[in-house]
Amino acid sequence: MLKHTELEPRFVKGVPRELEPGVLYVSMEYATVVHGCCCGCGLEVVTQLSPTHWELNFDGEAISLWPSVGNWNLPCRSHYVVRKNKVLEAEPWSQSRVRAAQHREQEARDRYYGQPRTPTPPAPAALPISKPAPARRRSYSFSWFTDLFK
Numbered sequence: 001m002l003k004h005t006e007l008e009p010r011f012v013k014g015v016p017r018e019l020e021p022g023v024l025y026v027s028m029e030y031a032t033v034v035h036g037c038c039c040g041c042g043l044e045v046v047t048q049l050s051p052t053h054w055e056l057n058f059d060g061e062a063i064s065l066w067p068s069v070g071n072w073n074l075p076c077r078s079h080y081v082v083r084k085n086k087v088l089e090a091e092p093w094s095q096s097r098v099r100a101a102q103h104r105e106q107e108a109r110d111r112y113y114g115q116p117r118t119p120t121p122p123a124p125a126a127l128p129i130s131k132p133a134p135a136r137r138r139s140y141s142f143s144w145f146t147d148l149f150k
């Protein structure tokens with residue numbers, strides 16, 4: 001059960017250290033959205049906006065985030081979709097499903113940025129490039145993340 005079923009978008013430059021529950025902080029400057037986990041645990045959830053991570057939709061009133069937010073790194077492991085400021089609970093994922101999705105995401109990022117972590121032979125040109133898998137993981141290892149809280 002989610003404690004917060006609605007989020008109030010707040011456009012900010014930097015994200016405050018103390019997150020207000022039920023608020024979705026959007027930093028366009030850092031292409032990042034931060035909120036306290038909607039399950040009620042309140043732990044910080046950071047979603048990075050990028051072509052291979054999350055995309056944000058703002059219709060002038062309400063915000064939608066896609067794909068879903070899977071907090072696999074939090075003890076609660078909550079999983080939900082933010083659509084027009086509403087928080088819709090999604091089904092929990094098994095560890096193997098999370099790992100498989102993370103693997104696909106990494107491949108999608110490698111394709112997009114053209115920098116595979118481990119060298120792989122180039123794919124034949126005729127091979128169709130599949131759509132990047134939805135990102136369902138929080139990211140920690142980016143410099144934008146530390147910049148964000150200065």
Ligand SMILES: [Zn+2]
Nearest residue numbers: 037039041076
């Ligand atoms: Zn939680």
